[in-house]
Amino acid sequence: MSYQQPQQPGWGQQPPPPKKGKTGKILGFGCLGIVGLFVLVGIVAVAAGGDEDSTKPPAAAVDAKPGKAEDAKVDAPREELAKKAPVTVTARTVDFKKSILAQGEDYTSVQVTITNNSKNDLDINPLYVTITDTNGSKHTAELGVDEDQLDTVSLAPGENVTGTITGKGKFDAKYVTYTDGLIGDSVRGNVS
CATH class of the missing domain: 2.60.40.1240 (Immunoglobulin-like)
Structure with missing residues (x-):
């Protein structure tokens, strides 16, 4: 009779891999979405700002009253217009x-x-x-x-x-x- 040792459980077998949850993916895409939103808001803010010369008065200030008042403003020196900035x-x-x-x-x-x-x-x-x-x-x-x-x-x-x-x-x-x-x-x- 030959003597065989009983095999211990787990020898030669790999444990099953742990189940991966979707929580990490959801958090990752959520953070990416927030960063993307900030970038989008920044781009819109820059585009809305334009590259106007900030020493010029707003167009509404010059065009507010048509007629003789407008003619006077056109002839006014740039310094007077800049003071209203x-x-x-x-x-x-x-x-x-x-x-x-x-x-x-x-x-x-x-x-x-x-x-x-x-x-x-x-x-x-x-x-x-x-x-x-x-x-x-x-x-x-x-x-x-x-x-x-x-x-x-x-x-x-x-x-x-x-x-x-x-x-x-x-x-x-x-x-x-x-x-x-x-x-x-x-x-x-x-x-x-």
Whole structure:
């Protein structure tokens, strides 16, 4: 008689694979759908914004009253029309006033006045203003290098603020651009 050992259960057999649920797929497609929705909303917002020059007044303001009033507005200087815009920016060159944070004298300063003509508060920050030179190069604000730097404030309707924006290097400033927030509408002001 031969002796055989009994085989233990499970030896040589693979356990059945676990059943996969559909929950993971549903969550994955749900998250993908939300991301897709945000992308779609962003595309629609950019398309609706267009690339209008924000220093121009809205067309409704110019076309509101036909007749003689319209003729007067057509003949009015662009500066008067720009004053009716929600935000106006004026700028002029000024001498650089070195602060203790400046390293050297190689800076260009522009005095900027921003006026809030809208009905809402307006956040102002030196980082929201850039200087473009006569060569077309854009210069960002160097913080703390000029004694008269533009303050970070919230302007109520009708208020304005004046301060300098300073760029690194020596250049001839052509215009400044204020952007409402980091990605909002932009308004230009020519440097005089």
